[in-house]
Amino acid sequence: MRVAVDAMGGDYGPDEIVLGAFQAAQEYEQEGIEIVLVGDQAQIIQALDRHGKWKEGNITVQHASEVIDMHDSPGAAVRKKKDASVVVATGLVKQGHCDVVISAGSTGGAVAAALFGLGRIKGIERPAIATPIPNLTGTTVLLDSGANVDSKPKHLVQNAIMGSIYAEYVLNIPRPRVGLLNIGEEESKGNEQAFTTYPLLTQLNSVNFIGNVEGRDIPKGTVDVVVCDGFVGNIVLKFGEGLASAILQLLKQSIKSGNLWTKLAAMLIMPTLRGLKKKLDHAEYGGAPLLGVNGGFIICHGSSRAKDIKSAIRVAKEFTEQEVVAHIRETIAKEGIVTNE
Amino acid sequence: MRVAVDAMGGDYGPDEIVLGAFQAAQEYEQEGIEIVLVGDQAQIIQALDRHGKWKEGNITVQHASEVIDMHDSPGAAVRKKKDASVVVATGLVKQGHCDVVISAGSTGGAVAAALFGLGRIKGIERPAIATPIPNLTGTTVLLDSGANVDSKPKHLVQNAIMGSIYAEYVLNIPRPRVGLLNIGEEESKGNEQAFTTYPLLTQLNSVNFIGNVEGRDIPKGTVDVVVCDGFVGNIVLKFGEGLASAILQLLKQSIKSGNLWTKLAAMLIMPTLRGLKKKLDHAEYGGAPLLGVNGGFIICHGSSRAKDIKSAIRVAKEFTEQEVVAHIRETIAKEGIVTNE
Structure with a gap:
């Protein structure tokens, strides 16, 4: 299972985000977790190097040159900043390269990136x-x-x-x-x-x-x-x-x-x-899932530290293994809810 | 200053309400506070007698034969139960016999009694x-x-x-x-x-x-x-x-x-x-005032005990002495808000 982590978002990114991802990568390696850190490559590698050997491990880095911050208007930013870390991370799930995204960045930006990049489950109008x-x-x-x-x-x-x-x-x-x-x-x-x-x-x-x-x-x-x-x-x-x-x-x-x-x-x-x-x-509860989009998307608190990110990665793992998206899709269909705006 | 206390409302009425009022009457007697306990006369007097000498003090009892409870539809109940304790207590303020009401009964009932009995301050549409x-x-x-x-x-x-x-x-x-x-x-x-x-x-x-x-x-x-x-x-x-x-x-x-x-x-x-x-x-904070009606009206939590009622009486005293109703009336007029639905 591959988890795309937006390394740039949140008050303590990229350092704490990278540290949390590094710890999760080590702890969950035997369970088949691979982490893709998305964001400024130089900054991410610098942070990884501080934490020890990672090159032979289950971490890779995907460069993204932009960041959506709190001052951006989410909808516009997602369309304009095509190389923003959260947009690129969402794209990795859309393309089937990853299973789930984690972001501690602007909540509005994350929701917009998920809606724009993954789309809504049929029958769900508002994730x-x-x-x-x-x-x-x-x-x-x-x-x-x-x-x-x-x-x-x-x-x-x-x-x-x-x-x-x-x-x-x-x-x-x-x-x-x-x-x-x-x-x-x-x-x-x-x-x-x-x-x-x-x-x-x-x-x-x-x-x-x-x-x-x-x-x-x-x-x-x-x-x-x-x-x-x-x-x-x-x-x-x-x-x-x-x-x-x-x-x-x-x-x-x-x-x-x-x-x-x-x-x-x-x-x-x-x-x-x-x-x-x-x-x-x-x-302790890791992130909060954005439910209703076509893919896993876990939103973390803006003040997330390394341990929060590690928790969120565990949540992302459960979310993916339990096939929450598929269950929502089936249940919404069974309940006869077919509207999409 | 006279305070009309709805003795029947709340989870612990009339016993705890009467006890709180009795304590306040003793403690605030020098400050010119008089308490009018409104509700079933027999029950109120029975409760008062348990607490000691009160007949020469600053407490009087006003009989009211009905009670508005949680299951009543507030608007209808206020019109129908004309002898409900909260309606009679509000009437005492309306008639100028008391300065302020205190009730721990149904919040909806209290709001309806205040609206119906005291009316709204000019310019205030919803208290x-x-x-x-x-x-x-x-x-x-x-x-x-x-x-x-x-x-x-x-x-x-x-x-x-x-x-x-x-x-x-x-x-x-x-x-x-x-x-x-x-x-x-x-x-x-x-x-x-x-x-x-x-x-x-x-x-x-x-x-x-x-x-x-x-x-x-x-x-x-x-x-x-x-x-x-x-x-x-x-x-x-x-x-x-x-x-x-x-x-x-x-x-x-x-x-x-x-x-x-x-x-x-x-x-x-x-x-x-x-x-x-x-x-x-x-x-410790006593009651919460209902602001916007033509008179003092303090609403207490349904779970109020004696000490809460005593606190609420202190709040009622401050509310009246500080002429909050008059200040609202003046300020609303100054701000040029003249609408009444």
């Missing part, structure tokens, strides 16, 4: 980003977490199908409970979008729809797949990141400002705190 | 619930947190003005930073609603608009007033409550399952943990 969130008992997948805004009810229906497949095949949750994110449990609650989506979700054969869920159900873990508009999903996700890090920071501050006993306690409790942080840390 | 959220450095006010969904841009503009006044006069934040909740900082980001609202917010004279803010800015404390649709606000708020309690639960679990040293550490660190919980606890 969605599915982000795994840790909860008290396991993981909840939230989608869409930012690929689209102003989604129509039919788009949320498509999200429900795709999210359910991802949860079942990659997160190993049998018959995942799928909920519609809303402001109350009753069917009559919510905005126009939710109100119209609810009855459509009850008609799906492939989805175990449990009804409306509220914000608090996500951390509680009473739902496996949460369906929402990308505007809401993105705000919830970023609020959660901010809140978790604020809570840990408050805890550390109050420990530091304590007396000798509190400081001793803090030392004893640090492993627990670190374990908690790990649980909350998106790194 | 909004303004919820204070603790952040790393103080408090951020989120509005609307659930009174309305499918808000139009002009409603968000009205929210910005009202939230700014509340933050300035009640939370004592001079020239509050007001942000529009969005999925990116750039003006071009977001859904149709946010995109259309942004330029309108830049035109306000009375509001210190700092542009778009993201979910993570709320706990960080880089913004004082966050403006959003009630659908988004309610989901964010409930997600935050759920996440904070999940994090504390995880921390307690991992401490308990630790070795002897970790347990010792846990004992030493418990005061810190409790302080943290207090900071996160909505109780």
